[in-house]
Amino acid sequence: MLSIENLHAHYGLSHVLQGVSLQAGPGEVVGLFGRNGVGKTTILKSVAGWVPASSGAIRFDGVDLAGQTPDAIARLGLGLVPEDRRIFPGLSVEENLRLGLRQCPGRARRENEQAIGQAFARFPRLAERRRQLGTTLSGGEQQMLAMARVMVGTARLLLIDEPTEGLAPMIVDEIFAIITELKRAGLTILLVEQNIHRALDVADRFYAVERGRITLHGEAASPADRARLMEMVAV
Numbered sequence: 467m468l469s470i471e472n473l474h475a476h477y478g479l480s481h482v483l484q485g486v487s488l489q490a491g492p493g494e495v496v497g498l499f500g501r502n503g504v505g506k507t508t509i510l511k512s513v514a515g516w517v518p519a520s521s522g523a524i525r526f527d528g529v530d531l532a533g534q535t536p537d538a539i540a541r542l543g544l545g546l547v548p549e550d551r552r553i554f555p556g557l558s559v560e561e562n563l564r565l566g567l568r569q570c571p572g573r574a575r576r577e578n579e580q581a582i583g584q585a586f587a588r589f590p591r592l593a594e595r596r597r598q599l600g601t602t603l604s605g606g607e608q609q610m611l612a613m614a615r616v617m618v619g620t621a622r623l624l625l626i627d628e629p630t631e632g633l634a635p636m637i638v639d640e641i642f643a644i645i646t647e648l649k650r651a652g653l654t655i656l657l658v659e660q661n662i663h664r665a666l667d668v669a670d671r672f673y674a675v676e677r678g679r680i681t682l683h684g685e686a687a688s689p690a691d692r693a694r695l696m697e698m699v700a701v
């Protein structure tokens with residue numbers, strides 16, 4: 467479904483991704499782990515077209531994503547839930563949610579309304595606050611809104627960047643419950659998460675990143691692979 471081969475990316479002269487290769491199959495949850503600043507976010511942003519690849523290939527269902535705009539990539543069915551959540555402060559909760567519909571311009575209005583209805587049914591807290599400005603939401607609610615916004619589109623692959631960062635433990639549970647539900651619904655997910663144990667409980671496989679390279683990959687269910695990962699990311 468997603469295949470990244472020998473991806474390189476730069477910020478100016480800084481060579482941030484130095485030959486990343488990874489795969490995610492249909493319906494898989496794949497964890498992406500590593501210390502701060504090793505390039506995890508840049509991998510997600512390259513896939514979503516927010517950061518251009520210097521070289522290498524990114525294919526989604528066989529389609530080469532090179533040179534495509536973020537909007538075009540989103541319309542192919544790739545949804546990025548960024549770390550900073552990108553909730554528009556001047557827009558209401560519902561207006562923020564409806565921005566997700568821009569990714570499916572050809573879809574019937576009735577289907578769009580159904581998707582909005584389903585999102586509000588799934589996130590009753592957002593439904594209660596639908597007319598409030600996005601900025602009045604708590605961090606957890608903003609994260610839910612960011613996830614709901616990609617869910618109302620036609621995304622089949624979600625790229626989720628540190629969804630539980632800065633959230634209280636109870637809300638973290640809720641976010642992981644949502645990710646588990648998305649997995650059950652058959653979505654493919656590439657998940658960057660500092661809370662490695664929790665992420666491994668929902669993931670099928672994982673990759674570890676060090677200085678812009680993948681240095682380990684393994685099965686989430688394998689105690690030996692988990693032990694190797696924990697050894698590597700331990701400070």
Ligand SMILES: Nc1ncnc2c1ncn2[C@@H]1O[C@H](COP(=O)(O)OP(=O)(O)OP(=O)(O)O)[C@@H](O)[C@H]1O
Nearest residue numbers: 477478480482500501502503504505506507508509
């Ligand atoms: N817009 C940018 N311009 C220049 N350098 C950047 C930019 N964004 C990130 N970097 C640098 O690129 C490197 C990789 O950053 P990236 O955010 O991909 O890492 P990360 O593994 O996701 O880390 P974190 O967990 O801190 O988000 C870091 O050294 C970072 O400082």
